[in-house]
Amino acid sequence: MSTLNNNKVHPLTKVLMVQGTTSDAGKSTLVAGLCRLFVRKGVKVAPFKPQNMALNSAVTIDGGEIGRAQALQAVACHLEPQIDFNPILLKPSSDTGSQVIVHGKALMKMEAEDYFGKNAEGYRVKAMAAVKESYHRLTSNYDMLLVEGAGSPAEINLREGDIANMGFAEEVDCPVIIIADIDKGGVFAHLVGTLALLSESEQARVKGFVINRFRGDVSLLQDGLDWLENYTNKPVLGVLPYLHDLHLDAEDALIAAPEKSSDTKLKVLVLVLPRISNHTDFDPLRLNPQIDFNYVSLQTLAKSQAQDQQALPPADLIIIPGSKNVRADLEFIREQGWDTAIDKHLRYGGKVLGICGGYQMLGQAIDDPSGIEDIAGCSEGLGLLPLVTELTANKILQQVEGHLTLLGETAPVQGYEIHCGRSRSLMPLAKPLHLREKSGEQVSNEQQPGQAEGMLSSDSQIMGTYLHGLFDSPEACQLILKWAGMEQAEAVDVNRVREQQLDRLADVLEQHLDLERLNQIWQASRVKELSEKQHV
Structure with missing residues (x-):
C-alpha cells in the first residue's frame, strides 16, 4: 500500500466526477480522454474510481488489482497503474456473490443480499473509509483528479449504501457532470429523468451534461439542446461524435473483430x-x-x-x-x-x-x-x-x-x-x-x-x-x-494502437467540449472550498 500523506490535501487540486445515465454511457472513455487531454497540457493528473464491478482487471505496480478501465486511464496519464486509482473492486464469482478487493487485495466473498441488503450501511462505512484514504493520498500528490462513477446515480435501490456515485460526490463535495449515450435513444429522457431522481443537493452539484456518440450534423440537435438547458438550467458542455473503430481496452463488453478481407491467414x-x-x-x-x-x-x-x-x-x-x-x-x-x-x-x-x-x-x-x-x-x-x-x-x-x-x-x-x-x-x-x-x-x-x-x-x-x-x-x-x-506472421503492436487512440480521443474532446466552461466549474468549486476553509 502507498505511504503517501493521508492528511495533507493539495490546495490547488481540481476534482471533477463523471457520472452516466446508464452503464456504457461513455464514462470510462470520457475520463480516459480527459486524462490524456490535460496531461498533454502539462497538468499532473490522475484517474480515480471509488468502486468498480468488473471481471477484467489489471495488476498494479504496487502489487494490487484494479479495474481494467483505471489501468487504461493510468496509461492516458502516462502513469503506472496504482491501487489508489480504484480502491474498491467487486469481481462477480457467481450470480449472487462477488469477491471484494480493497486496496488491491481480496478480503472476502460477499453475497449480494449482504451487500445490497440490511448490511449495506455497515459495508458503506468501511468501504468509504478505504475510498477516502485513497482519495486523500491522490489529492495530496496530483493537480487534477478525474473521477469516474459506476452505472447510474439514479438507481433507487442502491442509494442507501452508495459510495460509487453521488454518495462519494456528496462525501467529498466535488462537482459532477453527467454523460448520456444518444446512440441508445431517448437521450433527453435519460438526462432529465436521471436529474429528477436525484436529491436537491445532488441536483445542485450537477454542473452540466455531455451527450455521447452523436451521428450526423449537430445543428439538427440544437433545438433539443436549447430545450434541455432551459428545462434543467444546466449547460450542455459538449456533443461528442460517434467514433468509429475506437480501439481501447473494454472493461467488460466483448467487442467483435472489425471487418476483414476474405484472405485472412x-x-x-x-x-x-x-x-x-x-x-x-x-x-x-x-x-x-x-x-x-x-x-x-x-x-x-x-x-x-x-x-x-x-x-x-x-x-x-x-x-x-x-x-x-x-x-x-x-x-x-x-x-x-x-x-x-x-x-x-x-x-x-x-x-x-x-x-x-x-x-x-x-x-x-x-x-x-x-x-x-x-x-x-x-x-x-x-x-x-x-x-x-x-x-x-x-x-x-x-x-x-x-x-x-x-x-x-x-x-x-x-x-x-x-x-x-x-x-x-x-x-x-x-x-x-x-x-x-x-x-x-x-x-x-x-x-x-x-x-x-x-x-x-x-x-x-x-x-x-x-x-x-x-x-x-x-x-x-x-x-x-x-x-x-x-x-x-505480422503482429499488431497493441500498446502503440492504444497510444494512438488515446491521442485521437483527446483531440476529439478538445474540439467538441467546452473547456472554458469546465474551467469555470473548477473555479467555482475552488472559490467555494477556499471560502469554507477561511470560515473555519
Whole structure:
C-alpha cells in the first residue's frame, strides 16, 4: 500500500466526477480522454474510481488489482497503474456473490443480499473509509483528479449504501457532470429523468451534461439542446461524435473483430465462458487484419444455425481464456459438449492454448478445498496437460517480464499474473516461458533468466500459461502465431494502437467540449472550498 500523506490535501487540486445515465454511457472513455487531454497540457493528473464491478482487471505496480478501465486511464496519464486509482473492486464469482478487493487485495466473498441488503450501511462505512484514504493520498500528490462513477446515480435501490456515485460526490463535495449515450435513444429522457431522481443537493452539484456518440450534423440537435438547458438550467458542455473503430481496452463488453478481407491467414476461436475474465488479452489478435478472429458463445452458435450446436467452427487455434469461476466454467464447457469438440480439433491437428483459468482447465484436476471461488470441491480437468491445480486464498499478483521459447526461437515477453491457483506438474514437459517479476530495471534475459512457467505438450499442440498480456509483445505474438500455423506472421503492436487512440480521443474532446466552461466549474468549486476553509 502507498505511504503517501493521508492528511495533507493539495490546495490547488481540481476534482471533477463523471457520472452516466446508464452503464456504457461513455464514462470510462470520457475520463480516459480527459486524462490524456490535460496531461498533454502539462497538468499532473490522475484517474480515480471509488468502486468498480468488473471481471477484467489489471495488476498494479504496487502489487494490487484494479479495474481494467483505471489501468487504461493510468496509461492516458502516462502513469503506472496504482491501487489508489480504484480502491474498491467487486469481481462477480457467481450470480449472487462477488469477491471484494480493497486496496488491491481480496478480503472476502460477499453475497449480494449482504451487500445490497440490511448490511449495506455497515459495508458503506468501511468501504468509504478505504475510498477516502485513497482519495486523500491522490489529492495530496496530483493537480487534477478525474473521477469516474459506476452505472447510474439514479438507481433507487442502491442509494442507501452508495459510495460509487453521488454518495462519494456528496462525501467529498466535488462537482459532477453527467454523460448520456444518444446512440441508445431517448437521450433527453435519460438526462432529465436521471436529474429528477436525484436529491436537491445532488441536483445542485450537477454542473452540466455531455451527450455521447452523436451521428450526423449537430445543428439538427440544437433545438433539443436549447430545450434541455432551459428545462434543467444546466449547460450542455459538449456533443461528442460517434467514433468509429475506437480501439481501447473494454472493461467488460466483448467487442467483435472489425471487418476483414476474405484472405485472412489464420482462424482463431476464443471460447466465451459465463465468467470469462481479462478478455482484453486477445485485442492484438482481434485487431490483426490477417486473423479471422471470433468469440464463440451459445449466441453466436445459435445465429450460425449450425445443425450441431455442440460443434465448434473449424479453426487453427482454440483459446480457453481466464475465468473468475474456473470449476463452474469447466462444467459449462462440458455441458455444451465443447470438450468433445476440442478433442476433435486436436485430432485434426489444431492447436489449443489455455491462459490462466483456461490453463488450469487443461490439466487433470482443479481442487478448491476451501471454496475460494464457489462451493468447495474438486473437478476433473480436460486431461490435456499433466498438471493439477489447487485454489488457495492468497492470490498471486505481479507484473512480469522474460522470454518465450517456441519452435527453437526466443522472443521477449511481458505481462502480468493474477490467479488463486497453484499448479503442479505431474511429469516433466517443456516450459515455454521464463519469467521474473518486473522491476523496471533494464536487465537482459541472459543476466536474469527467471523461473520456468507454463507447459507445452510433447506433440507441441497444446500450450498453457498463467501469463496475461501474452500477445501484447509483438515478437512473442508473432512466435505464437507461427506456432499456430501462420507463417510470416505480422503482429499488431497493441500498446502503440492504444497510444494512438488515446491521442485521437483527446483531440476529439478538445474540439467538441467546452473547456472554458469546465474551467469555470473548477473555479467555482475552488472559490467555494477556499471560502469554507477561511470560515473555519
